[in-house]
Amino acid sequence: MSEITVQRHEEKYLLNPLQAAELERLLGGLLHPDEFSQKGAYYIRSLYFDTPDDVDYHNKILGVSQRQKLRLRLYDVNSPAVKLEIKNKRGSLSFKQTATLTRDQAQRLVAGDCGFLLQEPNDTARRAYTFFMRESRRPAALVDYERTAFAAPVAQVRITLDRNIRAAKSAALFDPGVPCVGLHSGGVCVLEVKYDGFLPGHLRGVLSSVAPQRLSVSKYEMARSLLY
Numbered sequence: 001m002s003e004i005t006v007q008r009h010e011e012k013y014l015l016n017p018l019q020a021a022e023l024e025r026l027l028g029g030l031l032h033p034d035e036f037s038q039k040g041a042y043y044i045r046s047l048y049f050d051t052p053d054d055v056d057y058h059n060k061i062l063g064v065s066q067r068q069k070l071r072l073r074l075y076d077v078n079s080p081a082v083k084l085e086i087k088n089k090r091g092s093l094s095f096k097q098t099a100t101l102t103r104d105q106a107q108r109l110v111a112g113d114c115g116f117l118l119q120e121p122n123d124t125a126r127r128a129y130t131f132f133m134r135e136s137r138r139p140a141a142l143v144d145y146e147r148t149a150f151a152a153p154v155a156q157v158r159i160t161l162d163r164n165i166r167a168a169k170s171a172a173l174f175d176p177g178v179p180c181v182g183l184h185s186g187g188v189c190v191l192e193v194k195y196d197g198f199l200p201g202h203l204r205g206v207l208s209s210v211a212p213q214r215l216s217v218s219k220y221e222m223a224r225s226l227l228y
Helices: 017-030 055-062 103-110 115-119 123-135 201-210 219-227
Strands: 003-015 042-050 066-074 081-090 093-102 138-152 157-168 189-195
Touching (some): 003 017, 017 138, 017 157, 017 201, 042 219, 055 066, 055 219, 066 103, 081 103, 093 103, 115 123, 138 219, 157 219
Antiparallel strands (some): 003 093, 042 066, 042 138, 066 081, 081 093, 138 157, 157 189
């Protein structure tokens, strides 16, 4: 099991289709698609885990400044590897720990078996084990979408546009046929801006011209509000 830890600034915006198309056009003239978007948008599926009393969801609704999410993420339902991610937010700072699981390990977590995490020699696995055991976390929502991503080496900027966001009250992580419902009828785009230290002024200007107002946006929160 490999492990990655990242801490960055993170801003989010909610765009309508016209705003998203205009911003993508502008960004295409300033930045290059990241390594995953060379051939266009790519698929992402996340399975979120929450406590029996939905602490993560309610903390988001209440605007708690320090909150967390625990999820499994994949980019192809046939992939042999799945990411286990623990994401913490402190204001505009995002701190994420990621470990790579096998399909079998991911299915064991979905089924409630987390014991194998104690056998993994990394902090992400141990923290996740604590969350599962202490907080009795279980699958809460499945979220699918397509992402277009742009990147720049200055301040490690990464800007993503997530479209066709849809959700299901399901734990079938590897099932390509899960029936999903589109968030905002599938017509909304979530813009995420991530960077180290500062966001270059010319990019800030472009974002402000299209999406002038930052919002506290969460695909998990939107999915839960729709499904439950």
